[in-house]
Amino acid sequence: MTAMDRQQRMASCLGVGLLLASLVLLLLGASVGSTGFETVFKVWSDPLAQQIVWDIRLPRTVGAWSAGALLGLAGAVAQGLFRNPLADPYLLGSASGAALGVALALGFFGVSPLATEWLVRLGLTGAAFAGAVGAVLLTLALAKGVQHTLRLLLAGVIVGVVLGAFASLAMLMVPEVTQAMQAFMLGSTSFVGWSACALMAGIWLVCMGLAWMLSHALDGLSLGEATAASLGLPLPMMRVALVAVLALATGAAVAQTGLIAFVGLAAPHLVRSVAKTTHGRLIFLSSLMGGVLLMAADMLARWLIAPQELPVGVLTAVLGGGYLLWLMHRNSHPSAAQRS
């Protein structure tokens, strides 16, 4: 078997492995919760157990997979588009935009139990999505389009910092929103229902289709902008479409689950550490990897201090940070340094 066949085989095996892992985690996700493992055995006889599994555990598990898949997809697109392995889905300011959107919604509508209930179901999600997409549009306006990658990157950082500062200001001015904001900033899958799952799955299908169609552009861009343009790729149009995919996928995930750290950054790296492949496969595999990562993190968050639960964003931050540290350590190993 040649090295080339081996790479393709590794990519195929990884895809099958991730799909199997998703199925296993889905079953485990339906079994783990504050009422214990036994609930899942009573699902056919006990209406309450059925409600717990069907209305709470399953949608949040599927929702965690969907949000992770969206973030993994967005991470692979961001790293390809910006030709930077440290790029993450929040690079164009969408995270800060979403945070500001939520802070403003909480500030304007108040945080009484009734308002919060209504906001949780409708307003917060919409505000987060509008904030994320608005921030990306602001970044595009400041960068004067998508033609210059570096300018886009800088504009994204600036928008992120400024909108983040406004979100902090909103929290200072209305201290009552701080707790709700913290829950959003740490990320949670607790409020994900079937409608949110359907929405995220629909957006995932659209984004995956678009990203796959544009994957040649990302492969071409890895050779440099001039070479990509010389290959006849319509780069300006493709960049607009890729930024739209990035904004849509990130906005949808953030709106439903809050700010989940590291999944979008780590998923493509994990895939690349197993199989070297073109962006068409990389994006799909990163998406599966993101789904598995967030589903596993969500399960751990529910299980570690049961019947209490940890914010899932804390777990992804700790695990993702640990992974990056390990990656740095591995790359500073003499043999790795010698290779580079």
Next chain:
Amino acid sequence: MPSIAVSAHAISASLGNIEVLHGIDLTLPAGCWTSIVGPNGAGKSTLLKVLAGLLPHTGTVTLLDQPLATLPRRVRARQLAWLGQNEATGDDLTVWDIVMLGRLPHQLWLAAPSAADSAAVARALRATQAWDWRGRTLGQLSAGERQCVLLARALAVQAQVLLMDEPLANLDPPHQADWLAVVQALVSSGKTVVSVLHEISFALHADQMVIMAQGRITHQGACADPLTHRALEQVFDQRIVIQALGEQWVALPCVVKASQAPPSVGTGMDCLLPPP
């Protein structure tokens, strides 16, 4: 088959706010190898990018008798291949996948590579001695090996015109000789090659030479023409000398010893010498 591969008229181009090309007129014959040389900052790479349609400019460029600006993008990509310098970052793509990108202009959107594409990639990899690395990623190769792969990517386009910016960078002498053989084979099969080179001795193997300084063309002529040799020596401030070696021309550096230099000629190293 047109007799002129690329022509440029009244080309001016800027990098940032600085105009680096000033009203250039140029005609490059088809089926020839033209090397563009000149001191650093002469505008060689900028001119090459303009000829490839990769940089905004004023004036007109014509490719194989067709205005470059109005040529459909994919048609242009099939007729003109580009090899830039220090561009690639795709460390995680395999050599085969990288070279296959050269076939994009020939493939339908989202279509899988055809047998003809695979054959073209295999031919390009073998021509540049990169066949054995086809399963490795770009990140697993040395700088010189990467350059061979990127040359294979440009060859895989099978374009009528190839523009190369410093293609010998990082190549060791045997691979430089291989590159020369590849270019000569391309030209003998009717292709047009335009290369920006700092290796003057290699550039003198071309059919003709374009000499540039300060954003203008100072000379264009056959590489064997003594007038071209004088123009070359002049553009490099008489710091090189062109001499015959067997059947080829070579450029040798003129080293001015401090003890022999007249007081008016500085060597650039004066500050390092002890005071007289």
